[in-house]
Amino acid sequence: MSLAPRSGSGTDAAEAGGRHGGGGRRRTGRPPRRRRVLRWSATVLAVVILGTATAGYLYYRHLNGNIEKGQRSSGDSKAQKTAPNAAGQTPLNILLIGSDSRNSDENVALGGSRDNRGNPPLGDVQMLIHLSADRKSAAVVTIPRDTRVDIPKCTDPETGKTYPATNDIINTSLARGGAGCTLATWQNLTGVYIDHWMTIDFAGVVSMADAIGGVEVCVNQNVYDRGGSGLKMKAGTKKVKGKQALQWLRTRHAWGSDLLRARAQHMYMNSMIRTLKDQNVFTDTGRLMDLAEAATNSLTVSEEIGSVKKLYDLGMQLKTVPTNRITMTTMPNVPDPLDANHVVPAGADAEKVWAMLRDDVAFDKNGKATGSKKTAGTEKASSDPAADDAEIGVLVQNATRSDAEGAVDGRASELAGLLVEKGFTRAAADLTGGLSEEKTVIRYPSAELEGDAQRIAKSLGIPLSSVKRSTDVSGVTLVVGADWRTGTSYPKKSAPKAGDIPESADAINGSDSGQCMDVYEPYRW
Known part of the structure; x- marks a missing residue:
């Protein structure tokens, strides 16, 4: 008569019989611990992967939901895209518009002027970002807000209201058909085809500055822009963020003019680009998420780039440009003969800047010489024969x-x-x-x-x-056109060369970290 095995020995006997082919019973109880661990791990891993993927998808949808979009162009314009270069590449032009909208409590608190709440916003900051066809250089051109220009007929895509063509300062174009009207105005003035636009308001500037973690700026004297932006800081270099960053970007009285405000904005942008490159945000998930959240909440963009993926791809293209190949400029201008408070484009100097953008000529001299910049197909003769x-x-x-x-x-x-x-x-x-x-x-x-x-x-x-x-x-x-005012022979002009920008464009290279603003004497303390 066989004896019942002691507790625990049955498993050993069964495993022994299984290993050696003896007559012991095969195990019918719980699976071995090692297999249970493997199965548990696989289950947890599957849940984690599925959960992460779901969370990522939901977060992606959340970011996409943050983005406001609008029609690319809402006005009459004749500008055409630059023909591809020999490698089939085309330049990329993006219009960045800073709106003075006070249609929210936050914007009123930051921008003041409560009496202006509900008024159509004005485009007080307007910059064209030009990324070269080969993606090796970039140029930024600011048109001052008080520049008198021809604004074309525009139709507001949200209300359907049509505004007739007019001659007025450029910042009013935003209120005459939205950012698409500002884009059409730029195209008609410059002859440069603009691919996309982006707008940002006061609150957006603050949240972006906070997400970046601050940007270094510099003043040569103590500054207090009392009665204006409220900027107050001591001489030297300081990192500004949040509301103080907005004050820096809005200050004009303390610099002495609206034109010098553009210079201060260019210094800020160059410093911001250097900061982002130093931070390596694309490898820091937390920082990248903060920036993604701020950017998608802060920007309104033209509809063809209205997704996280397209904005990310755009950012990656801009990221490849070295800082010493980035040039910030202001449109060459002269006082408006009709109103001393306004300016107009400075004839030949302004046209030279526009020509360099149209022909994709680098604003800096730091690239390798690549021969003629004439775009492929520009001078191609028609296959259609002319009549007598x-x-x-x-x-x-x-x-x-x-x-x-x-x-x-x-x-x-x-x-x-x-x-x-x-x-x-x-x-x-x-x-x-x-x-x-x-x-x-x-x-x-x-x-x-x-x-x-x-x-x-x-x-x-x-x-x-x-x-x-x-x-x-x-x-x-x-x-x-205005380029042929006299004579019967069309004026021949030599093609502009890389770095050959007019002195009146007030150019600042992106790698120049030594720039510092002089404070207009009445605003020193």
Whole structure:
């Protein structure tokens, strides 16, 4: 008679029988501890992975939900994209708009002027960020808020209200159809196609500054902008964040002018870029989440970049540019002859800046020489043959008026007569007037007239890059711009070179950490 095994020995016997092929019973009880641990670990791991993925997805949806979006362009504009370079790359242009909106308690508390609550916001800070086609350099151009410009006809995408074209200071464009109207205004002024816009208000600036952890700025004297932004700090370098960062960006009285405020803003942006690069936020999950939260809550963007992924991709492209290849500038300007409180673009100097943006010429001299910057296809002749000269109809318009100078009387008739002398007997002058174009252009409405338009350009020595297809004309149209105010020979201009920006653009390189603001004497303490 066999004896029952003692407690614990049955398992040993069963395992022994299983190992050696004996007659012991196979185990039918609980699985061995090692297997239980493995199964438990696998279950926990699956839950963790699933939970993390779900949390990540939900957080991604949360960030996407934070982003406000709007229509890219809400105004009439003729600007066209720059043609790709030899590698098929195109530059990227982003318009950054700082709104003075006081339509929330937080913005009223930060910006004051409670009487302005509910008024349409003004675009008091406007900067174009240009990222080169090869993504190796970047340029920023500020247009001062009190610059008088032509604002096109715009339709507000939210209300459907249409605003007629007008001539006014540029910061009012934001209230005439939103950021899309400001974008169209910039495009018409500069001839630069702008891919996206972003807007940020007072509260957004504060939250972004806090998320970054502060940005170093410098003043040469103690400053107190009493009656203005309220900025108060001692001479030297100091890290500003939150409300004080907003005060720095809003200060103008203590610097002496709105133009010098742009310089202070450029110093802040350069310092912020250096700070972000030093922090390596893309490897710090906590900091990255703080920035993502602040950015998606602070920015309103044009709809084509209205997702976390697209904004992240945009940030990664900007991140690749070295600080010594970033240049901050202000549009060259002169006092407005109609109002001493305003400015207008400074003719040739401003046009040179716009040309460098259009032709993707670096604002700095720190890159490697790559030969001609002329974009691929810019001078490509049409495959459409031109008609006989005497059969080409062409309308000549006088658009020599600029913000700085009035129109040249009789210019359309003069050049129409020149074309008739050259054999284009169907040339005629448009005598309606009132047009303004910085640069002479020939427009045509459809492909079958491209050859005719290029034939006119060649006869006058106008570059083929100035021949543009446009639905705004019904036939070949020569628009004589402010760059051709006199003479019958189109003025030849040498192509700008890298780093050849006008001194009046007040350029600051991104690697220059020694910049410091002088304080206007009445605001020193």
